[in-house]
Amino acid sequence: MxxxxxxxxxxxxxxxxxxxxxxxxxxxxxxxxxxxxxxxxxxxxxxxxxxxxxxxxxxxxxxxxxxxxxxxxxxxxxxxxxxxxxxxxxxxxxxxxxxxxxxxxxxxxxxxxxxxxxxxxxxxxxxxxxxxxxxxxxxxxxxxxxxxxxxxxxxxxxxxxxxxxxxxxxxxxxxxxxxxxxxxxxxxxxxxxxxxxxxxxxxxxxxxxxxxxxxxxxxxxxxxxxxxQAEKQRLLSERELAIMTESNLEDLRCIRHDLKNQYAYMQILLKETRYEELQHYFQQVAENLPFQLSYIDCGNQIINTILNIELVKANKELIPVEHQLLVPPVLPFSEDDLCAIITNLMDNAIEECRRLRLEGNENTGIRIEIYPQKSYLYIMCRNTTSRKQLNHWRSGLRTTKKDELLHGFGTRIVVRLAEKYNGCAEYSLKDGQFIAKVLLDLMNEEGNL
Known part of the structure; x- marks a missing residue:
């Protein structure tokens, strides 16, 4: 002591x-x-x-x-x-x-x-x-x-x-x-x-x-x-938009050329009072109207552009897309961030449905919902899946692809961008459906509605 x-x-x-x-x-x-x-x-x-x-x-x-x-x-x-x-x-x-x-x-x-x-x-x-x-x-x-x-x-x-x-x-x-x-x-x-x-x-x-x-x-x-990865996704979306725009312009040129010929033929039938033939021709034209010109209009130009690009991708894979959209014309979010969120959600959904179709499952589909919910913008993307469980990894989901170093960033990008706007992102499975939900604060610091 x-x-x-x-x-x-x-x-x-x-x-x-x-x-x-x-x-x-x-x-x-x-x-x-x-x-x-x-x-x-x-x-x-x-x-x-x-x-x-x-x-x-x-x-x-x-x-x-x-x-x-x-x-x-x-x-x-x-x-x-x-x-x-x-x-x-x-x-x-x-x-x-x-x-x-x-x-x-x-x-x-x-x-x-x-x-x-x-x-x-x-x-x-x-x-x-x-x-x-x-x-x-x-x-x-x-x-x-x-x-x-x-x-x-x-x-x-x-x-x-x-x-x-x-x-x-x-x-x-x-x-x-x-x-x-x-x-x-x-x-x-x-x-x-x-x-x-x-x-x-x-x-x-x-x-x-x-x-x-x-x-x-x-x-x-x-x-x-x-x-x-987010920047790459944005550039790919812009490239796809340019390709889609050029394709639509080419379709419009062809339609314009066909309409000129059709108008000339109908004018001849009309002058010669061959009304029965004219009526039959009208029916043929109505049955063969081009369905490729389907267009989504949700009220917001940016989201219209993004979703129509994704719709073209889904149509090429014969994947049906349902939608429920009601979006304010002005949003307080960066266009690049909106593009990254929606593109990642839709691309993952299309890729999963494509994989299932290659495995022989024809019963596939996608549903996208975007609308205000209280003071948040609610985004939900749901698609058919064969997954039985989700492997959460850090802030996102672990990729099912072999090369984890080059893949698996999409879900993490969505989470990070949701948190940037005082929101959140959630991934879940229910009844054979993969469901991604995102909330973005419409009253965030970067802008107000």
Missing amino acids: EESLQYFYNKFFDAAWVIQLVVLALSWVFLCNGGVWKKEIRFRVCLEFLILLAVLMGCNVGFFMPRHAFIIIWNVVHGIVSAIYLRICSKFNSKAKIVMWCSMYASIICLSAIAGQISFLTGEFLSKGLAEGVIRCIIYLFIIPVAFYLRAFNFDEYEDMPNSGLALILLSDFSILVLSSVETIWFGIDYRIEICLLASYFCIFIIVVVAIYAMYAMCKEKADTIAL
């Missing part, structure tokens, strides 16, 4: 210890709020810092026990306190909070251990006392740049975080705690052991720093891939 009280006395009046706790509290505040504080939040952030510092100090001096046990318990308590602080005060989303906490916690424990090892080696080979404290504080100060480094990676932009990267950081946290426990047993026995531990902590710290960058790069690459 006397040894514990002496250790507490030395710690409480150790200036280096106070500096370390100040740096520790500052690093978590910087990670949570960033480095530039606006006037309206400056008081709140300062209050957060003082409360966090007081809690950390209280936890630190509250343990009257031998040094070895103190280090283990302190690491655990520090992790719990910092996690609670980040959970309450941070504006990161839940996944980003986990990533940030794991990375920061691992970095702090590593740098704390490195500071302790270098401080010990300084005392062994250079000078004890002031030199040890100065070295320990200098190493500890690197925690603040690490906080700014982690803060630079805004994971709030990305909802898909690789589980492998998070698992690597969690493994690093566990490894550090195990290594810290081993250190408490071997501390001060031999400087060579301290050097080995120092190298181990340094390697783990580098792994954490690189892992967080790799996670961010993977998230960014995934987001860029989805954006490129």
